[in-house]
Amino acid sequence: MTDEAIINMYKSGMSFKEMQPIIGLSDRAIRNVLYKHEIPMNREQYSGQPRKNKVNEDFFKVWTHEMAWVLGLFVTDGHVNKQYHSIYFSQKDERILKLIAKYMEADYVLAPIGSTRSTPTLIVNSKKIKMDLEALGIVANKSLTVPFPNIPGEFLSSFVRGVIDGDGWVGKEGYQMHITSGSLDFTEGLLAVFHSWGLKTKITFIKGQTGNIIYRLWVNGKNELPKLAKIIYKNATFDDFHVYKRVYMTQHSDAPYCIEDKSSLPRWKLIDGKLVHTQGSRTPFRTNISKSVLDFLKGVAKEKKIHINYLIESGLEKVLKQEVISYDRDSRPKDRIQYKTTYDAELLANVREFAKRNKLFINDIIEYSVQWIDIE
Known part of the structure; x- marks a missing residue:
């Protein structure tokens, strides 16, 4: 975590209490960073009440095509902070995040990249916006219960x-x-x-x-x-x-x-x-995969007339969007056999990093990804 990132988060209007769980520092450590760079401190922010950062707080009150598009993105890739008056947008393509910030007239402040977050995440602090989203049925921990909003x-x-x-x-x-x-x-x-x-x-x-x-x-x-x-x-x-x-x-x-x-x-x-x-750059990779998983994939590949590695890649692409996965290490299959094929080089590099962040092996991720493969 760089001092610049901490300063930018503070200047966006986040309180010390909001910053602590994101950057993993105590309020004293945050204050020391600000002192070191002679950043003026706001008493309300220090006390836990964030000053209002730049954002159009009426954004979700007025229907426009831009608002509807941003709402669609938020329903699927957004997150409501249960404890604080903050919402987050996550997208691999920063161009999309910058456009969201532009439409919302919001400061462009990203959450710091860390061991559990690799996807760029835009932070927007506003109690009113959080309440407007709640009025649309979009609340914290929404993924399993979010309703279809009443859209004109x-x-x-x-x-x-x-x-x-x-x-x-x-x-x-x-x-x-x-x-x-x-x-x-x-x-x-x-x-x-x-x-x-x-x-x-x-x-x-x-x-x-x-x-x-x-x-x-x-x-x-x-x-x-x-x-x-x-x-x-x-x-x-x-x-x-x-x-x-x-x-x-x-x-x-x-x-x-x-x-x-x-x-x-x-x-x-x-x-x-x-x-x-184009196929892009591909690289060979060898690891041990469950025989039963491979047999299943061979059957699907034969039916769909597609190579097994392309099936695996379709599942891996979806897993990478999840940031963190729940994996039972004690349930690792006992029937693993050696399997060698080629993968998209960029995808394999991302999977390698994803496995490292989740403290797993690449073959764990490959086997886990099978449930996400498109077999329809």
């Missing part, structure tokens, strides 16, 4: 775009999309919306590692995804969406969203105006 019809498309940007998965070939949620109420509400839009959709579910049911709402079909895309991107600006999801969803439409992927490991290229998917 005019703004439903932007809300759903935010939901897909938050917890939606889009297959790169443009044939499948699903949204994952722990709340049946929310999933059924979304199902009703998709039905009203004339989409072919269904709900599937699996049992998670902790015993909770995980629901997935699917839209499948070469013609269905462009139909959905036409609705949800109608009121989008030039940047309030995840680019790759829009590219994947519209590739079979009459008006595909074509833009170069300028990342270090591009996922696609435009050749003669057509989208061509």
Whole structure:
């Protein structure tokens, strides 16, 4: 934790009490950092009452397409602090977080990266905003119980775009999309919306590692995804969406969203105006995997006519979004055998770091990820 990060959090309006659990320092240690850099201290902040940081506290009171999109993101990838008047947005793409801060007229303050947090997380401090979200049914520990909010019809498309940007998965070939949620109420509400839009959709579910049911709402079909895309991107600006999801969803439409992927490991290229998917850099990796797990994956791979490693990668990508997982080390399988294949180099590096943070082995993470693989 750098002094600069501590100072930025303090200047954002956070109290010492709010900062302590995030950065792991006592109020005395925080105060010493501020003294060292001659940062003026606010008595109310020191006493535990945070001064108001810059944010439009009426943001969730007035319906706009920008507000609906941010709300969709928050329902899926946001967090309400139960103890303090703070909310958090987590996104790997900082561009999205900066846009959220811009729309909310909020200071751009990120929680520090630590052993249990690797995803950039935007902090917004406001009692009024927290209360407005509660009025919409969005409270602390919401993942299993969040209802489908009462969204005015005019703004439903932007809300759903935010939901897909938050917890939606889009297959790169443009044939499948699903949204994952722990709340049946929310999933059924979304199902009703998709039905009203004339989409072919269904709900599937699996049992998670902790015993909770995980629901997935699917839209499948070469013609269905462009139909959905036409609705949800109608009121989008030039940047309030995840680019790759829009590219994947519209590739079979009459008006595909074509833009170069300028990342270090591009996922696609435009050749003669057509989208061509790239495999990226792959690296071989050998470890010991449960034989029963491998046998299961071989069966799925044969049925779906896909390589096992691509199945594994689809599960790993979802696990990486979870930050922390619950894993019973005593239940490690006894039938592990050596398995060697290739993985996306960047993905494998992220899995390696994820395993280290959770004090697990890479093969633990691979076996755990099987429950998240898309087998529909």
